[in-house]
Amino acid sequence: MQQRYEGQTRMLVAIDSIVFGFEGANIKLLVIKRGLEPERGKWSLPGGFVQPDEDPDHTAIRVLKELTGLDNVYLEQLQIYGKPSRDPVERTLSVAYFALIDMNKYQQTLSEAYHAEWFDLSELPELIFDHGEMVKRARKQLRYKAALHPVIFKLLPERFTIPQLQQLYESVYQTAFDDRNFSRKLLSTGLLIKMNEKDKLSSKKGAFYYQLNQQKFTANFEAMLNFVPNHDKIVADSDF
Amino acid sequence: MQQRYEGQTRMLVAIDSIVFGFEGANIKLLVIKRGLEPERGKWSLPGGFVQPDEDPDHTAIRVLKELTGLDNVYLEQLQIYGKPSRDPVERTLSVAYFALIDMNKYQQTLSEAYHAEWFDLSELPELIFDHGEMVKRARKQLRYKAALHPVIFKLLPERFTIPQLQQLYESVYQTAFDDRNFSRKLLSTGLLIKMNEKDKLSSKKGAFYYQLNQQKFTANFEAMLNFVPNHDKIVADSDF
Numbered sequence: 001m002q003q004r005y006e007g008q009t010r011m012l013v014a015i016d017s018i019v020f021g022f023e024g025a026n027i028k029l030l031v032i033k034r035g036l037e038p039e040r041g042k043w044s045l046p047g048g049f050v051q052p053d054e055d056p057d058h059t060a061i062r063v064l065k066e067l068t069g070l071d072n073v074y075l076e077q078l079q080i081y082g083k084p085s086r087d088p089v090e091r092t093l094s095v096a097y098f099a100l101i102d103m104n105k106y107q108q109t110l111s112e113a114y115h116a117e118w119f120d121l122s123e124l125p126e127l128i129f130d131h132g133e134m135v136k137r138a139r140k141q142l143r144y145k146a147a148l149h150p151v152i153f154k155l156l157p158e159r160f161t162i163p164q165l166q167q168l169y170e171s172v173y174q175t176a177f178d179d180r181n182f183s184r185k186l187l188s189t190g191l192l193i194k195m196n197e198k199d200k201l202s203s204k205k206g207a208f209y210y211q212l213n214q215q216k217f218t219a220n221f222e223a224m225l226n227f228v229p230n231h232d233k234i235v236a237d238s239d240f
Numbered sequence: 241m242q243q244r245y246e247g248q249t250r251m252l253v254a255i256d257s258i259v260f261g262f263e264g265a266n267i268k269l270l271v272i273k274r275g276l277e278p279e280r281g282k283w284s285l286p287g288g289f290v291q292p293d294e295d296p297d298h299t300a301i302r303v304l305k306e307l308t309g310l311d312n313v314y315l316e317q318l319q320i321y322g323k324p325s326r327d328p329v330e331r332t333l334s335v336a337y338f339a340l341i342d343m344n345k346y347q348q349t350l351s352e353a354y355h356a357e358w359f360d361l362s363e364l365p366e367l368i369f370d371h372g373e374m375v376k377r378a379r380k381q382l383r384y385k386a387a388l389h390p391v392i393f394k395l396l397p398e399r400f401t402i403p404q405l406q407q408l409y410e411s412v413y414q415t416a417f418d419d420r421n422f423s424r425k426l427l428s429t430g431l432l433i434k435m436n437e438k439d440k441l442s443s444k445k446g447a448f449y450y451q452l453n454q455q456k457f458t459a460n461f462e463a464m465l466n467f468v469p470n471h472d473k474i475v476a477d478s479d480f
Contacts, residue, residue, distance in 0.1 A: 001278050001328060001329060002277060003329070003330070004329060004330045005252060005276075005289070005330065005332075008252055009252075009289075009291065010251050010252055011252075011253060011290070011292075012245060012248055012249075013251060013253060013333055036245075037241075038242075049245070049249075050251070051249065052249045052251075052324065052331060053324050054322075054324065055322045055323050056320055056333070057322070077320060079317050080317060080320055080335050082290065082296040082297070082335075083295050084293050084294065088241060089241060089242060089243070089245060090243070090244045090245065091292060093253055093296070095320050095322075
């Protein structure tokens with residue numbers, strides 16, 4: 001077998017991760033200070049090059065760990081960015097990954113070596129290369145998923161209060177909801193299970209804790225499938 | 241500015257396209273005979289290398305045109321495949337694209353140079369490398385989208401009959417539906433608009449043509465968003 005494909009151009013492949021976190025009030029983005037030239041010291045998404053023996057998915061996990069200290073994070077491929085001019089040094093394609101974390105779980109582990117820092121989405125600094133475009137795309141993905149997908153609950157503790165959930169949605173959609181309407185409409189979906197305990201730290205009256213009714217959520221999501229027999233099986237088998 | 245990043249390994253990047261077609265009875269996959277070594281002459285997804293001045297999205301369009309003659313096709317990125325061992329010759333990452341076409345529109349344009357051929361999903365030949373895995377992933381994507389997304393209607397002519405739609409769904413889910421149930425449940429969604437004309441070629445009695453009610457479809461899809469104010473705007477703005 002030949003050693004290589006003739007007449008083709010090899011290029012660098014990198015990954016960049018858009019990591020969204022939620023600490024109870026605002027959605028935040030994790031950025032670091034870039035460690036290499038060009039643009040060293042500028043704000044950047046955590047990223048790095050795919051190594052010869054690495055699947056890009058593993059690069060994403062390794063790089064996030066190295067640059068931020070974060071481990072065991074929910075990561076998914078967003079898309080590849082491949083404009084020929086996107087990196088001024090040489091042709092580099094980047095696979096963008098999308099991550100969501102509950103910041104309270106991770107606050108202590110942020111690496112100081114790269115000045116990893118959380119920024120409010122409304123106060124993002126300028127990012128290098130096409131990283132701003134990646135963040136914009138990831139925010140769309142977040143809104144899209146928030147509307148449909150249990151993944152949004154990865155941003156919350158397992159037990160949460162309605163005001164917490166409202167703050168999350170307000171932060172995702174960058175808009176204020178009417179408290180009573182939000183609570184009424186949300187509870188009317190039947191997607192939340194009320195716990196017996198209350199959170200008494202955030203207000204005098206206290207707010208009951210809730211959990212996501214995962215089973216019902218999935219069923220609702222599949223409402224449009226209701227004319228497909230065995231759709232439970234089909235959807236369970238998909239990557240949903 | 242430096243000329244290149246030190247100490248990094250450059251690799252080939254390719255694209256491969258999973259093209260699904262529908263001609264009225266079965267979902268089919270477009271495959272070609274591979275034109276280069278290794279595995280020359282074996283069945284393969286239409287694919288090719290990303291060129292120095294090319295965005296992978298453009299590679300996908302170019303390659304599909306060159307290898308199959310197909311143009312103006314709905315294409316979307318599926319995911320990147322990057323196992324270090326996936327190509328036996330040298331490290332090659334592949335961006336998989338997903339395409340859906342109404343075969344009746346394209347039947348005459350298939351290129352003969354690469355023996356492009358449509359195969360029934362139930363009769364797929366063995367494909368090279370990890371192409372079988374890509375097809376499997378794309379079929380999941382198809383089922384997922386079929387349940388939710390107007391994209392499935394890209395496989396049908398603008399006007400279609402209920403039996404045509406049923407065959408499409410039976411082919412997507414590889415299962416038989418009860419005719420009367422399918423038709424009743426489908427029409428009860430209110431997602432289809434009945435035309436005045438009938439298709440009289442397929443049966444003696446004839447079958448009315450329908451069109452997708454795109455507006456209602458979108459509204460239904462957004463049902464879970466109903467507690468978000470201005471959600472029309474938000475979803476319209478997303479990549480949906």
